[in-house]
Amino acid sequence: MTERASSHGAGGRTRGDLGRRIAQRRTELGLSRQETATRAGMAPAYLQYLEERPTADPGAGTLLRLAGALRTTVWHLTGGDTELPPGLGRAARTPRFTELTEAECRSLLATHGVGRLAVPADTGPLVVPVNYQVAEGAIVYRTEPGTTPAQADGHQVAFEVDRIDEAFSEGWSVLVRGPAGAVTDPDEAARLDEQAFTTPWAGGPRDLWLRIEPVTVTGRRITV
Known part of the structure; x- marks a missing residue:
């Protein structure tokens, strides 16, 4: 060696x-x-x-x-695809497309990680990535006032998370839609702080918790 x-x-x-x-x-x-x-x-x-x-x-x-x-x-x-968006590979010859059950979707969501939040704005929807986790069946994430993720407060939003296996052209995605709101109860915010799996990658003092209550949860999977 x-x-x-x-x-x-x-x-x-x-x-x-x-x-x-x-x-x-x-x-x-x-x-x-x-x-x-x-x-x-x-x-x-x-x-x-x-x-x-x-x-x-x-x-x-x-x-x-x-x-x-x-x-x-x-x-x-070796990290050659670090700066490239996923999905540049060829599609598999015999892909299989399936709809996920809600139970499967929630199980995949519970793995935590980074998801994409779609927020309504005056100029049109904005989509931004956020670090998230699942708490009591809801999607929760931290941000700071005035940011794009904070604009979700009081609105119907969409939240998407996925995993892609570039080598085999396989993957899955889960889409959640429902109302978002700021967590205003100090005890609940403190509990979320204690249960947090990670800190926001963006860094800085991001102490505002928002919660998305899932109304619809759908997903799909592509396998070979």
Whole structure:
């Protein structure tokens, strides 16, 4: 296991990104480190090294085996698609399109993450990404007064979250529609603060909680 002095490895990735991407993809697929190592034909200790050592810089053959084991591409593992929008790959030859049940939609929503909020405005709808979570069946997120997400207060809005597997042209999306309102009860806001999974990526003092009460919840999935 050799380490190179360069700050970038295969595909121009920054050191440390590869391990994070491997671990994230394993989590998406529900694979343990042992299972992934077996699929890739390597020792679990070496996979641990790749995931945890920021300076790890494996060769092309190792990256190809890992990409195959994780059902993705070397391009994705090495961060080549970081600045590109999803969906640039070709459609699968035999895609299967299915509607998700409400229970399936709510289960996917509960994984938390980043969603897209559509807010009405005088000049037309605005769509912005927000960090969100699910609390008692509602979508909640933090922002600050005067921002676009804060304009949702008192309006009917739409909220969308999705996951896309670029390597296999698969994915799903869930759409929630319903009224949004600011959380004005200090106790409820404090409880949401305590239960928060992450802080807003935008940073800064974002202490205004908003809640979207789902009226309709629909979703779809594309598989091969």
